[in-house]
Amino acid sequence: MCALCGVLGGKGHWSDSASAPAAFAGRTEPQTRLRERQARTRLLNLVLKHYGVVVRDWSGSSYLLTSRTGRTAIVETIAEVWSAAEGLSGRSCDPLDEGYLAVLANSAGATQAR
Amino acid sequence: MTSYGDLTPVNIVTGFLGSGKTTLLQRLLRSPQLSDALVLVNEFGEVGLDHHLLQGVAESTLLLENGCLCCAVRGDLQKALREQLSRRTRGEVPHFRRVVIETSGLADPAPIAYTLLSEAVLRHHFRLSGIITTVDVVNGASQIGSFPEAAKQIAMADRLVLTKTDLADGQVPSALRAQLRALNVSAQIVASSAIGDDFHRLLTDDIYDVEGKFREASRWTEGEAGGHGHGAHDHTAAVQSFVVTFDRPLDWTAFGVWATMLLHRHGADVLRLKGLLNVAGVPTPVLINGVQHIVHPPSHLEEWPDADRRSRLVFIVRALQRTRIERSLVVFNDLVNAPAASVRPRASGDAVTARQDHVAGSGFPLARE
Numbered sequence: 001m002c003a004l005c006g007v008l009g010g011k012g013h014w015s016d017s018a019s020a021p022a023a024f025a026g027r028t029e030p031q032t033r034l035r036e037r038q039a040r041t042r043l044l045n046l047v048l049k050h051y052g053v054v055v056r057d058w059s060g061s062s063y064l065l066t067s068r069t070g071r072t073a074i075v076e077t078i079a080e081v082w083s084a085a086e087g088l089s090g091r092s093c094d095p096l097d098e099g100y101l102a103v104l105a106n107s108a109g110a111t112q113a114r
Numbered sequence: 115m116t117s118y119g120d121l122t123p124v125n126i127v128t129g130f131l132g133s134g135k136t137t138l139l140q141r142l143l144r145s146p147q148l149s150d151a152l153v154l155v156n157e158f159g160e161v162g163l164d165h166h167l168l169q170g171v172a173e174s175t176l177l178l179e180n181g182c183l184c185c186a187v188r189g190d191l192q193k194a195l196r197e198q199l200s201r202r203t204r205g206e207v208p209h210f211r212r213v214v215i216e217t218s219g220l221a222d223p224a225p226i227a228y229t230l231l232s233e234a235v236l237r238h239h240f241r242l243s244g245i246i247t248t249v250d251v252v253n254g255a256s257q258i259g260s261f262p263e264a265a266k267q268i269a270m271a272d273r274l275v276l277t278k279t280d281l282a283d284g285q286v287p288s289a290l291r292a293q294l295r296a297l298n299v300s301a302q303i304v305a306s307s308a309i310g311d312d313f314h315r316l317l318t319d320d321i322y323d324v325e326g327k328f329r330e331a332s333r334w335t336e337g338e339a340g341g342h343g344h345g346a347h348d349h350t351a352a353v354q355s356f357v358v359t360f361d362r363p364l365d366w367t368a369f370g371v372w373a374t375m376l377l378h379r380h381g382a383d384v385l386r387l388k389g390l391l392n393v394a395g396v397p398t399p400v401l402i403n404g405v406q407h408i409v410h411p412p413s414h415l416e417e418w419p420d421a422d423r424r425s426r427l428v429f430i431v432r433a434l435q436r437t438r439i440e441r442s443l444v445v446f447n448d449l450v451n452a453p454a455a456s457v458r459p460r461a462s463g464d465a466v467t468a469r470q471d472h473v474a475g476s477g478f479p480l481a482r483e
Binding site: 013014015017020022023024025026027028029036039040043044046047078079081082083092093094095096098101104105107108 | 117366367368369370371372373374375376377378379380393395396397398400401402409410411412413414434435438439441442445446448449450451
């Protein structure tokens with residue numbers, strides 16, 4: 001728990017590698033929970049940009065999602081991000097959608113071309 | 115804190131009506147290594163089970179409000195396991211170190227897995243070790259074609275135990291074997307009559323078992339290596355299984371984002387997801403194992419099972435295209451090098467806060483996706 005604000009630690013999730021060091025033994029660069037959350041938040045913003053949803057890490061324990069109209073939702077794990085994003089955007093988040101993948105591939109390819 | 119591997123392992127023994135589940139269980143329970151297993155059976159059939167830790171449960175399924183059948187909680191199992199856990203803690207029953215659940219012939223293993231991995235109390239004490247499905251070599255092929263329950267039991271299995279081979283002159287029809295591989299590229303296929311002294315390994319080998327995890331992970335892609343996988347599919351059952359490989363190391367964060375999004379949208383159609391992953395910055399393989407919406411915590415092997423260093427992901431899916439899955443993961447993995455999305459200032463005037471603590475209605479957000 002944070003001594004200043006009284007926020008409890010976030011819930012665990014299988015994708016949190018920092019909290020499962022045995023499964024990632026011998027890592028060449030040590031991973032911290034906050035660094036991993038930072039990287040995940042950055043990726044979530046790239047992925048959810050298409051849906052007009054912005055994600056912020058909230059006190060290292062939750063994710064704060066905001067829509068273009070300013071509606072917000074707070075969720076605790078990455079698994080809950082998707083239903084919240086769908087609720088805010090009114091659209092289905094489908095990683096197998098061809099049109100969506102083309103948009104994502106463009107954003108990734110723009111950097112690789114540099 | 116108890117690690118995931120230290121939780122009491124639970125095996126599910128399933129199989130279509132009359133496929134020999136109880137006979138298999140009888141043999142298993144004769145192994146000294148399984149003498150301390152608690153056995154839960156849903157029906158006392160004609161084949162008697164003689165075991166000191168045996169309890170009957172009546173199958174009942176509680177469908178949660180979000181309506182996905184695979185995410186239903188088996189109320190009977192929840193009650194039985196909580197009760198036995200409590201009795202074990204109080205010393206009223208011998209300290210069982212494993213639980214074996216025998217399902218009915220028409221049962222769907224998914225709600226059992228979901229109950230174990232998501233129920234508020236059970237998930238801190240039990241873990242799913244493996245699903246063993248018995249297949250009758252005489253009637254198996256027609257059952258797969260006629261009953262979707264049979265096909266699903268096979269698709270979700272970690273082991274396929276072929277029974278009644280004596281009625282087929284000791285032979286396993288090649289058509290049946292091909293059918294099984296098409297439905298499940300990663301399961302170990304073994305004839306009941308061919309299992310020797312290490313019978314107990316059918317239950318004890320899993321990716322969290324120190325002795326058995328190497329054997330288990332090596333089996334995952336054996337079917338593919340034997341040339342049976344490659345996207346073969348069974349039109350009747352609409353289930354297909356395949357192994358996809360990735361040459362470049364995977365970014366773990368990108369994989370987590372991708373997999374949770376995929377399972378949120380398509381979890382009901384991803385019957386199994388298993389992987390031996392080459393994760394960037396990690397010298398040894400990371401193992402993942404999922405059942406529909408649920409993914410176990412990752413495990414790892416001390417060394418690669420062979421010279422192949424590519425990531426290998428086993429998918430057993432319904433109505434999902436392999437090429438699209440491959441492309442999707444590649445695109446997400448490439449995002450790691452993409453420029454950060456701009457985060458616009460937060461709008462304050464029109465903010466409506468809608469706290470969403472759980473995946474709608476599930477009540478158990480931790481284990482989903």
